[in-house]
Amino acid sequence: MPHKTLNKQKIFAEDALYSSYDLSELNDDEITSFFTSGSIDAYCTKCKKRSVFRLNDDTFSYNKEKSQVTKFGLITVKAKCTRENHNELLNRLGNCDNIFYAIFKRYSNDLLKIGQYPSKGDMDFGELDDSYKELPDYLRTELGTSIGLYAHGVGIGAFVYLRRIFEILLEEAHQIAKKEEKWEEDKYIKSRVTERIQLLSKFLPTRLVQSANLYGVLSKGLHELSEEECKSHYTLVRQAIQLILKQKHEDKEYDKVVNKINNIN
Numbered sequence: 001m002p003h004k005t006l007n008k009q010k011i012f013a014e015d016a017l018y019s020s021y022d023l024s025e026l027n028d029d030e031i032t033s034f035f036t037s038g039s040i041d042a043y044c045t046k047c048k049k050r051s052v053f054r055l056n057d058d059t060f061s062y063n064k065e066k067s068q069v070t071k072f073g074l075i076t077v078k079a080k081c082t083r084e085n086h087n088e089l090l091n092r093l094g095n096c097d098n099i100f101y102a103i104f105k106r107y108s109n110d111l112l113k114i115g116q117y118p119s120k121g122d123m124d125f126g127e128l129d130d131s132y133k134e135l136p137d138y139l140r141t142e143l144g145t146s147i148g149l150y151a152h153g154v155g156i157g158a159f160v161y162l163r164r165i166f167e168i169l170l171e172e173a174h175q176i177a178k179k180e181e182k183w184e185e186d187k188y189i190k191s192r193v194t195e196r197i198q199l200l201s202k203f204l205p206t207r208l209v210q211s212a213n214l215y216g217v218l219s220k221g222l223h224e225l226s227e228e229e230c231k232s233h234y235t236l237v238r239q240a241i242q243l244i245l246k247q248k249h250e251d252k253e254y255d256k257v258v259n260k261i262n263n264i265n
């Protein structure tokens with residue numbers, strides 16, 4: 001649905017892909033300045049914080065005759081993170097310069113948002129809670145995708161990515177367990193998931209072991225629940241997964257502290 005007023009922050013950083021806009025109330029200069037100047041607030045995946053991103057005009061698709069954005073074609077909005085960081089290599093202060101992109105297709109007064117990087121899911125996830133910033137990238141991507149799908153109204157798909165996280169945690173524990181002398185791989189392979197969780201209990205976050213039936217709920221989401229049912233249970237199930245991830249991180253931190261204490265004498 002076309003929007004009457006154009007809000008840079010909303011259109012570039014917050015609106016979902018395939019949102020459409022009407023440019024008819026702006027003149028050419030206003031349209032060009034809209035895409036090439038000013039700044040937006042967005043989560044920076046490099047600083048792992050919300051930052052100010054300043055728009056710059058060096059990558060816009062110009063009309064050949066005038067220095068204005070194209071009337072028919074693609075418009076790329078490029079904005080750089082302005083946070084000042086210490087650069088280890090050069091040993092001096094410099095801007096983060098991480099780039100935010102938004103891509104639009106323009107056909108005269110019709111504007112369609114067709115791309116954004118980092119994805120809205122990555123940004124939403126990044127802003128959720130500072131304590132997840134230590135999460136490895138591969139888990140961050142799975143959780144970010146799940147959150148992004150849910151944010152775009154997809155329930156079952158959002159469940160699939162939560163289940164993948166559960167399976168990744170199980171497999172990581174399995175790889176560690178396999179190195180144990182007494183480990184019975186055959187028994188593990190033949191076991192159902194709830195039994196596998198028991199076999200791996202020593203190597204899993206206790207919260208995951210306690211909520212072994214969570215896997216059942218996630219699988220049910222895939223095979224039996226409707227889109228609407230998945231959406232209504234999503235927040236609760238995601239909370240469980242996030243608390244498990246948090247515990248995994250805290251367990252690791254705790255091990256480091258215990259090691260240091262053991263080294264005191």
Ligand SMILES: [Zn+2]
Pocket residue numbers: 044045046047048051081082083096097098
């Ligand atoms: Zn940054």
